[in-house]
Amino acid sequence: MDRRTFLAALGATAAATQLPLQAAAEPVQGSGRITLLHTNDTHSRIEPFGPGNGAISGLGGVTRRATLIKQLRQQLGSVLLLDAGDTFQGTPYFNRYKGRLDYQLMRMMGYDAGTLGNHDFDNGVGPLVEALEAMEQLQHANAPFALLNCNYDFKGAPALAKRVRPYQVKTFPGLRVGLTGVGVAFAGLVSDKNHEGITWRDPYESLKPVVKHLREVEKVDLVVLLSHLGYNLNGTAPDDLRLPGAVAGIDAIIGGHSHTFLEAPTKVPQAQGETLVFQVGFGGVNLGRMDFAVAKGTVRAASGSALPVLA
Amino acid sequence: MNLKPFSLLLPALLGLSLAAQTPVPPAKGVVLPVNAAIPEDPEIQKVIAPLAAEIKATFDLPLVKAPQGLFRGRRGEENLLGYWVADAMRLAAQGAINAPVRFAITNAGGLRSNLRAGQLKVADIFELMPFENELVVVELTGAELIQVVSEGIARRGGEPCSGIIARVEGSPEKGILTVTWADGSLIDPKATVKVATSDYLYGGGDSIPTLKTGRKPFTTGITLRQLLLDQCGVLGKANQDLLPPAPGRYSIPVPIQEAIRDKKFKF
Ligand SMILES: [Zn+2]
Numbered sequence: 001m002d003r004r005t006f007l008a009a010l011g012a013t014a015a016a017t018q019l020p021l022q023a024a025a026e027p028v029q030g031s032g033r034i035t036l037l038h039t040n041d042t043h044s045r046i047e048p049f050g051p052g053n054g055a056i057s058g059l060g061g062v063t064r065r066a067t068l069i070k071q072l073r074q075q076l077g078s079v080l081l082l083d084a085g086d087t088f089q090g091t092p093y094f095n096r097y098k099g100r101l102d103y104q105l106m107r108m109m110g111y112d113a114g115t116l117g118n119h120d121f122d123n124g125v126g127p128l129v130e131a132l133e134a135m136e137q138l139q140h141a142n143a144p145f146a147l148l149n150c151n152y153d154f155k156g157a158p159a160l161a162k163r164v165r166p167y168q169v170k171t172f173p174g175l176r177v178g179l180t181g182v183g184v185a186f187a188g189l190v191s192d193k194n195h196e197g198i199t200w201r202d203p204y205e206s207l208k209p210v211v212k213h214l215r216e217v218e219k220v221d222l223v224v225l226l227s228h229l230g231y232n233l234n235g236t237a238p239d240d241l242r243l244p245g246a247v248a249g250i251d252a253i254i255g256g257h258s259h260t261f262l263e264a265p266t267k268v269p270q271a272q273g274e275t276l277v278f279q280v281g282f283g284g285v286n287l288g289r290m291d292f293a294v295a296k297g298t299v300r301a302a303s304g305s306a307l308p309v310l311a
Numbered sequence: 312m313n314l315k316p317f318s319l320l321l322p323a324l325l326g327l328s329l330a331a332q333t334p335v336p337p338a339k340g341v342v343l344p345v346n347a348a349i350p351e352d353p354e355i356q357k358v359i360a361p362l363a364a365e366i367k368a369t370f371d372l373p374l375v376k377a378p379q380g381l382f383r384g385r386r387g388e389e390n391l392l393g394y395w396v397a398d399a400m401r402l403a404a405q406g407a408i409n410a411p412v413r414f415a416i417t418n419a420g421g422l423r424s425n426l427r428a429g430q431l432k433v434a435d436i437f438e439l440m441p442f443e444n445e446l447v448v449v450e451l452t453g454a455e456l457i458q459v460v461s462e463g464i465a466r467r468g469g470e471p472c473s474g475i476i477a478r479v480e481g482s483p484e485k486g487i488l489t490v491t492w493a494d495g496s497l498i499d500p501k502a503t504v505k506v507a508t509s510d511y512l513y514g515g516g517d518s519i520p521t522l523k524t525g526r527k528p529f530t531t532g533i534t535l536r537q538l539l540l541d542q543c544g545v546l547g548k549a550n551q552d553l554l555p556p557a558p559g560r561y562s563i564p565v566p567i568q569e570a571i572r573d574k575k576f577k578f
Contacts, residue, residue, distance in 0.1 A: 043443075046359060046362075046363075047359075047363065048345075048347075058346070058347060059344060059345055059346055060345050061345060061351075062355055062359070063351035063352045063355045063356045063359065064345050064346070064347075064349040064350070064351060064352070065345050066352035066354070066355040067349050067350050067351065067352045068343060068345060068349050070352065089532050089534075090443050090534070091443075092366050092369070093362070093366065095537060096362075096365070096366060096369070097362070101362065104358075105355065105358070105359075108354065108355060108358065109355070118530075118532075119532050122532035188527055188528055188529045188530065189529070189530055190532075191407060191408070191409075191529075191531075261342075262342070263342060264339070264340055264341065264342070265340035276340060278340055280342055284345060285344070285345060286342045286343060286344055286345060287342075287343040287345055288340065288341075288342060288343070289340060289341050289342075289343055290340040291339065291340070
């Protein structure tokens with residue numbers, strides 16, 4: 001039996017049990033709250049880590065992650081579920097199912113958007129596109145999620161270009177959220193044949209017009225970046241800690257690549273306030289959570305006046 | 312605490328435009344551990360269960376015959392299993408970067424079991440290599456390569472390697488190391504050499520400090536386990552046996568071996 005058909009069939013039966021999302025906050029424009037839930041570098045870790053893996057032994061697993069996400073969605077209503085890339089490579093599930101299963105499970109869990117990590121190119125562009133197709137073709141109540149990236153030039157890879165957007169806007173009661181993504185340079189990480197037709201561009205320069213567009217044209221209240229650059233490259237390459245200083249106007253960076261276990265977001269000052277930089281290890285061991293409140297009339301210049309998030 | 316009234320007043324006081332809407336920084340961002348206290352989602356569980364069973368079934372698939380087995384070697388013996396792993400790493404690295412890779416080194420501590428004589432199954436390779444360590448290619452000078460070999464000898468009597476021959480002479484107090492290419496030719500200390508290793512060793516594991524200074528790291532995305540499975544698969548399909556490589560890559564006199572074990576050896 002064709003594996004793709006098999007997964008699609010299972011998804012169809014599962015759809016009936018899908019719970020409707022709850023609407024929460026009252027729709028006052030420019031006033032609302034949103035919770036970002038996020039993962040990074042899940043690396044085909046479908047099952048929890050087995051014993052002998054030190055501090056992360058027994059942690060992770062998509063069945064538990066799915067439950068946690070469902071519970072939080074029911075509690076909170078306005079939730080975005082996001083991923084910072086490197087979904088592929090690391091277990092026999094990837095060797096066998098070539099990433100199709102990983103992306104299909106992300107859709108079943110209700111991911112809203114992801115980005116591309118270097119390992120997502122491990123089998124080349126063709127299999128990456130096939131994995132995305134398998135995810136799109138799944139019959140499931142959840143919509144297919146978007147892949148976001150604004151610093152890869154996909155000109156020579158049209159099948160992938162069709163499936164990766166530079167940014168996306170999500171609307172919630174009283175709140176508009178702009179999402180975008182950036183990826184790491186291919187040199188030393190992805191062999192030439194595996195990123196054929198795709199060129200890396202400087203993430204800082206690529207982001208500036210996108211953030212400006214989201215703020216000024218799309219009039220979003222919050223800008224969230226999915227970054228697969230890495231947390232701290234000590235100035236050797238663009239990274240999440242230095243990005244806010246180079247590109248103002250980003251409220252949250254959901255990071256990946258460096259497998260950094262942060263206990264809380266790092267607050268990085270920038271020209272328009274501050275950026276929260278977060279990353280939650282790897283392998284689906286943790287789910288990150290960031291809560292944002294947007295208050296009507298709060299002004300950027302007065303951004304020191306923080307509103308506590310209602311728990 | 313509620314700062315809303317203040318926030319509403321402030322723009323008027325400062326004469327700022329009300330149009331600009333700014334997200335207010337969150338009070339908190341937290342890490343939620345995904346642990347056993349969280350129940351499994353039945354929908355996802357139903358999808359995964361048959362696939363997990365399929366993966367498990369592949370563990371019993373026959374890979375290749377190893378009539379002599381491959382062993383890490385007892386005290387004083389060479390680690391022929393490690394040599395095979397290093398050879399496979401060097402071969403896979405050449406395929407990944409499409410250029411010659413003259414040296415490979417891995418850590419004996421990462422090989423978790425021997426390969427017993429007979430028919431090998433997929434599960435045997437998982438037992439040998441349970442970790443998700445990845446093949447990395449870096450650049451070293453010839454001099455640094457020799458230093459890497461010497462650090463491996465000083466620490467563990469020589470980590471499994473491919474592409475070179477190392478001979479230690481002299482005394483435990485003052486060892487003399489000679490390293491040549493496998494064909495006996497001299498290593499140019501100034502030459503740039505592509506070296507295959509694991510992300511674990513390159514990242515500083517098992518302390519071969521000079522390896523960490525490797526330049527232009529290329530992370531292949533291939534796990535060591537996968538390249539060993541691939542190597543076995545190629546032999547199996549061609550109906551060839553998996554045989555241990557010949558010994559002779561490290562020759563170290565017994566008194567020096569003992570001094571290394573007792574941590575009393577110096578070059
Ligand atoms: Zn990465």
